[in-house]
């Protein structure tokens with residue numbers, strides 16, 4: 001597995017080569033030894049799947065507060081997405097910066113997002129399926145969220161955002177004095 005660092009500390013693109021033969025192919029999608037430097041002792045505690053029907057749909061921006069903060073490894077199983085990370089870590093050199101990454105079925109690429117970053121995505125095609133690996137179990141009481149259209153973040157979604165959940169539409173905007181979260 002090859003990891004490619006981004007300019008947001010801890011946000012990595014994870015790539016694997018697919019071995020191909022007459023039957024099809026085979027690729028390694030997770031290996032705790034290969035990712036030991038990135039995982040820093042964290043282990044996968046939960047695996048989730050989501051299905052998004054319509055192109056343009058946006059889900060996010062989600063994270064969990066400490067002590068349930070988590071790393072996520074995100075992969076696109078069908079379709080194509082614009083995957084977005086926002087750095088919310090107090091004191092981070094890239095505090096409040098967002099970055100977008102395209103992931104698509106068959107690319108053998110995943111995105112690793114560290115604790116303290118919010119995550120969301122937009123479906124660039126119909127029929128998107130996503131696979132999430134989490135280093136903490138889902139803990140509703142620890143859920144944190146940002147609005148997909150928070151003007152302080154100003155994410156440039158590639159398509160007009162649509163189909164947001166009621167919950168995602170109701171996240172509050174960041175307050176003017178928001179100075180980040182601590183882990």
Ligand SMILES: Cc1cn([C@H]2C[C@H](O)[C@@H](COP(=O)(O)OP(=O)(O)O[C@H]3O[C@@H](C)C(=O)[C@@H](O)[C@H]3O)O2)c(=O)[nH]c1=O
Pocket residue numbers: 048050059060061062072119120121132138165167
């Ligand atoms: C996230 C989650 C939700 N649920 C439940 C709550 C709700 O009834 C239903 C749908 O949940 P949501 O609307 O939060 O689903 P969704 O908006 O797809 O949530 C996901 O969004 C992306 C951006 C992420 O980064 C993921 O970690 C996750 O937060 O599933 C679980 O049971 N376990 C989970 O881990």
